[in-house]
Amino acid sequence: xKKNIGAGWLYFYIHFLTxxxxxxxxxxxxxxxxxxxxxxxxxxxxxxxxQSLIGYISDRFPKINIGITGTVLLFFGVIFSFLDILPGRxxxxxxxxxGNCCLxxxxxxxxxxxxxxxxxHSAIFVGGGSFGVITGRLLAASEVPFLLxxxxxxxxxxxxxxxxxxxxxxxxxxxxxxxxxxxxxxxIPPVLIVILTVFVVIVRGYMGYGIPTTWNKSVIxxxxxxxxxxxxxxxxxxxxxxxxxxxxxxxxxxxxxxxLLFGDNVMLISxxxxxxxxxTMPITLAVLVSVLKYSPGLAFGLTTIGLxxxxxxxxxFKFTTFTAxxxxxxxxxxxxxxxxxxxxxxxxxxxGRHNDTC
Amino acid sequence: MEDIMILVNDxxxxxxxxxxxxxxxxxxxxxxxxxxxxGRELKKRGNNDD
Numbered sequence: 001x002k003k004n005i006g007a008g009w010l011y012f013y014i015h016f017l018t019x020x021x022x023x024x025x026x027x028x029x030x031x032x033x034x035x036x037x038x039x040x041x042x043x044x045x046x047x048x049x050x051q052s053l054i055g056y057i058s059d060r061f062p063k064i065n066i067g068i069t070g071t072v073l074l075f076f077g078v079i080f081s082f083l084d085i086l087p088g089r090x091x092x093x094x095x096x097x098x099g100n101c102c103l104x105x106x107x108x109x110x111x112x113x114x115x116x117x118x119x120x121h122s123a124i125f126v127g128g129g130s131f132g133v134i135t136g137r138l139l140a141a142s143e144v145p146f147l148l149x150x151x152x153x154x155x156x157x158x159x160x161x162x163x164x165x166x167x168x169x170x171x172x173x174x175x176x177x178x179x180x181x182x183x184x185x186x187x188i189p190p191v192l193i194v195i196l197t198v199f200v201v202i203v204r205g206y207m208g209y210g211i212p213t214t215w216n217k218s219v220i221x222x223x224x225x226x227x228x229x230x231x232x233x234x235x236x237x238x239x240x241x242x243x244x245x246x247x248x249x250x251x252x253x254x255x256x257x258x259x260l261l262f263g264d265n266v267m268l269i270s271x272x273x274x275x276x277x278x279x280t281m282p283i284t285l286a287v288l289v290s291v292l293k294y295s296p297g298l299a300f301g302l303t304t305i306g307l308x309x310x311x312x313x314x315x316x317f318k319f320t321t322f323t324a325x326x327x328x329x330x331x332x333x334x335x336x337x338x339x340x341x342x343x344x345x346x347x348x349x350x351x352g353r354h355n356d357t358c
Numbered sequence: 359m360e361d362i363m364i365l366v367n368d369x370x371x372x373x374x375x376x377x378x379x380x381x382x383x384x385x386x387x388x389x390x391x392x393x394x395x396x397g398r399e400l401k402k403r404g405n406n407d408d
Contacts, residue, residue, distance in 0.1 A: 042381060049385050052392040090377070190400050295399045298392070305392065308385075 004114040007166035008124035010159045011107040014067070015125055017156050018103045019132025020139065021074055022047065024149050025081045025096055027140020041315045042090055046097035048308035052301025054098075055105045059295040062171070066109070067160035070102025075153045082146040103156075108300035110163050112289055114170040117180030119245070123237020123282035130230030134223050141219075176294055183245050183283075184290040185345045196339045197287045198306040200280060203332045205310020207277045210318065211260055212325055215267040228271045232278030244347030245283055249340040252279035257333045261326050280336070287343055 022043070029039050058066045077096025080086050086095075107125045115121035139149065170177045184193050208229060216225055240248045256276035263270025281303075288299035319325045 038377060042377070045381050045385055049388050052395070053388055056392075056395045190403065191397075194396060194400070292396070292399050292403070294402065295395075298395055298399060301392065302396070305389065 003116060004166050004170070005121060005124070007114045007163050008111050008121035010163040010166075011111055011125035012128035014103060014156045014159050014163070015107055015128035016132040016135070017152055018070075018074060018100055019129045020136040021078050021149055021153050022096060022100050023133050023136025024140045024144075024146070025078055025093070027137050028082070028146070029093075039093065041312070043093060043097060044308055044311060044315075046094055047100045048304040050098065050301075051101045051104055051304040052298055054101045055108070055297025055299070055301035056295065058105050058109055058297040065106075065160075065164070066102045067106035067164065068157065070099045070104075070106055071153060071156045071160060073099030073102060074156075075099075075150055078146060078150045078153060104304065105297045105300060106160065107163075108285075109297050110167045112181070112285075112296040112300070113177040114166045115180075116177070117182065119237035119240045119282045119286050121237075122285055123234050123240075126237075126281055126285075127230040127234035130226045130233065134226035138219070138223070178289055178293045178296045181286055181289040181293060183286045183345055185343055188343060190291045193287065193291050193343045194302065196343050197284050197291075198302055198309075200336050200339055201284050201303050201306030202310040203336050204277060204280050204284070205307040206314070206332070207256075207260065207310075207329070208274060209311050210314040211270075211273075211329065212264045212318075213270050214264055215270060221267060224267070224271065225274065228275045229278045232275035233281045235275070236279030237282035239279065240283060240286070245286060246341075246344045246347045249280060249283045249344060250337055252276045253333055253336045253340065257330060260329050260333075264322070264325075280340070283340070283344075 026040060026043055054066070058064065073095055077092055077099050080092035080095060084092070086092050108122060111121040111125045184190075188196075213225065216222055236248060236252065253276070256273045259269050259273030259276065261273075263273050284306075285300060285303050288302055289296050292299040292302075319328060
């Protein structure tokens with residue numbers, strides 16, 4: 001068992017509950033059809049894009065407890081969404097989204113700082129979200145009262161405080177614990193690595209939600225889809241620590257292609273493809289942190305911006321023919337393999353130097 | 359082009375222009391700030407590496 005892996009599991013639970021609260025609110029939003037279509041898009045934008053700013057603030061002002069701030073905002077976001085006492089159609093949703101952002105950044109900062117340069121911790125934290133998304137949707141479709149969901153949000157407080165203990169310990173040991181992340185190629189300029197990594201995240205966002213999955217019709221199939229995605233993200237981190245980040249990255253993307261191509265109508269094939277492609281998530285995060293060692297929050301925010309850019313087009317258009325989809329999947333996957341091969345350093349160089357001069 | 363691509367949300371584009379424009383402005387401002395911050399961090403990193 002890896003050192004400090006408990007922080008990853010604590011944030012697995014926090015991330016799980018965060019997504020439950022958000023998707024419970026989203027699932028309960030009613031109104032005219034324009035609002036119904038618009039709300040998920042606004043949610044995606046406000047929950048994903050500001051994470052870079054909040055991450056930067058968290059990096060610069062570590063004394064702000066971003067986890068507790070996020071919990072309080074999420075709590076009031078759920079309450080105000082249902083009481084409908086705030087002016088403006090999107091005010092409560094904005095509070096909810098900012099709470100979501102804060103908790104994501106808190107999870108990323110904590111799991112990255114305590115991990116001694118490993119990927120498993122942040123991968124476990126990130127994996128919790130997919131389970132929360134589907135649980136939140138299921139709860140929204142049931143008769144569960146919003147007060148119960150609000151109470152669930154408050155149960156995150158002891159988990160955040162416990163995870164803070166891990167973080168404080170890591171921060172005491174080193175002023176910049178993330179200097180141990182050293183996964184990027186030294187031959188490419190850092191700015192280009194950032195751009196190329198964000199490109200891979202954009203592709204992952206599209207592959208996860210934009211590829212056709214006509215098999216996905218029932219609730220249970222939807223549950224399995226999200227669970228598989230979560231497992232893929234966790235597996236990506238664990239495998240990278242075990243066999244090396246470069247091998248995991250290239251094998252997962254290359255192996256995913258045939259499954260994504262022919263999985264439109266066959267659930268099992270499609271799930272394997274989605275799981276394999278989701279494995280790139282912790283890898284891209286690790287590369288960005290390697291480049292932005294002194295700003296892990298900002299690095300995490302870049303991945304969520306990429307995710308938004310990858311999922312945003314899906315709200316507006318979809319490819320309808322097999323040929324068009326196949327072309328998009330193959331071209332994007334080949335590009336991703338090429339990009340990953342160029343931006344990732346050799347696996348042997350994983351355990352990088354450690355300096356405290358930040 | 360219509361044969362291979364469909365507009366999922368044509369209705370949204372027609373009826374929710376104002377909130378979408380506001381959202382786009384917010385997102386662009388955050389993106390610009392992010393680029394500035396990333397640039398600053400990379401510069402700082404360069405100085406530290408030296």
